[in-house]
Amino acid sequence: MSLPNHKPDLEDAMNVTEAHGRVIREAAATAREKRITDNGREPVSLWVLVVCAVPLLIAGSILGAGGNLFAYSSTFRENYVRTPAGGAGDTGPVPKEALAAFMAKGSKIYSAKCNGCHGADAKGDGANYPSLAGSKWVLGETERFAMVILNGLQGPTSSGKTYGAGVMPAQGAGMTAEDLAGLMTYVRNNFGNSTGDIVTVEMATAALEISAARAKAGQAVTADELAADHAKALPGEPLDPKVMVNTATLAPAPAAP
Numbered sequence: 001m002s003l004p005n006h007k008p009d010l011e012d013a014m015n016v017t018e019a020h021g022r023v024i025r026e027a028a029a030t031a032r033e034k035r036i037t038d039n040g041r042e043p044v045s046l047w048v049l050v051v052c053a054v055p056l057l058i059a060g061s062i063l064g065a066g067g068n069l070f071a072y073s074s075t076f077r078e079n080y081v082r083t084p085a086g087g088a089g090d091t092g093p094v095p096k097e098a099l100a101a102f103m104a105k106g107s108k109i110y111s112a113k114c115n116g117c118h119g120a121d122a123k124g125d126g127a128n129y130p131s132l133a134g135s136k137w138v139l140g141e142t143e144r145f146a147m148v149i150l151n152g153l154q155g156p157t158s159s160g161k162t163y164g165a166g167v168m169p170a171q172g173a174g175m176t177a178e179d180l181a182g183l184m185t186y187v188r189n190n191f192g193n194s195t196g197d198i199v200t201v202e203m204a205t206a207a208l209e210i211s212a213a214r215a216k217a218g219q220a221v222t223a224d225e226l227a228a229d230h231a232k233a234l235p236g237e238p239l240d241p242k243v244m245v246n247t248a249t250l251a252p253a254p255a256a257p
């Protein structure tokens with residue numbers, strides 16, 4: 001018995017795989033060259049678009065000019081005011097750490113009042129103006145330092161030396177407690193000085209009172225008077241240099257949210 005013939009009815013010489021490949025390649029080439037598209041998805045001619053655009057333009061201009069389609073009042077709510085986010089906006093300037101805030105204020109006062117004589121680096125000039133860097137009266141008791149600023153100084157200075165004409169004019173005119181507190185904190189923590197503490201507004205207020213109550217009010221202080229009456233720390237609670245304060249008033253302020 002012979003086996004049934006399962007061979008398909010194809011030419012012996014035909015390579016089926018190759019034939020399939022050719023059919024696919026030809027279809028692809030045709031699609032590329034003839035841009036075959038499905039019915040209904042043919043590209044639209046440019047002139048059709050132009051014709052459609054004309055009525056749209058006319059309709060738009062009529063609605064826009066006559067109606068209020070694009071009017072400001074129809075796109076923005078009247079009297080609308082943006083409310084700032086809570087917190088920062090209401091409390092004024094962003095609070096800063098106390099030491100930085102006091103020093104920023106003091107730096108301005110120093111530039112305005114002291115720079116001219118003691119110099120931008122506070123090193124003085126060795127002949128007419130003493131250095132404030134490392135000065136015992138700057139770094140020592142705060143009441144003595146405050147009295148020199150507010151009333152001026154009739155030499156000698158802390159080193160025993162007398163500079164220039166031997167007189168520093170009073171610098172207290174127009175100085176607020178905040179100004180004085182910032183200035184003293186700045187000089188005590190800048191130019192190589194670093195006491196690390198703050199002369200508070202409370203302490204500066206006391207300094208202004210002590211200065212006004214001096215027996216020789218209106219006259220420059222002398223080394224003798226400083227030693228006898230003012231070799232003290234100004235009264236007041238110390239302030240944590242890291243506590244957040246309002247940069248304008250230097251009063252403690254809640255931290256920014």
Ligand code: HEC
Pocket residue numbers: 110113114115116117118128129130131132135136137138145148149153154155156157158159161162163164165166167168169171187
């Ligand atoms: C017009 C020039 C002038 C100005 C402005 C001035 N000073 Fe003086 N300052 C002097 C002179 C001069 C002396 C030394 C006086 C002496 O020899 O008797 C002095 C001395 C001092 C001393 C004493 C230093 C020590 O170690 O004995 C301090 C502290 C001081 N000044 C701080 C200040 C500060 C702070 C300011 C700004 C608020 C300031 N001065 C503004 C001229 C000035």
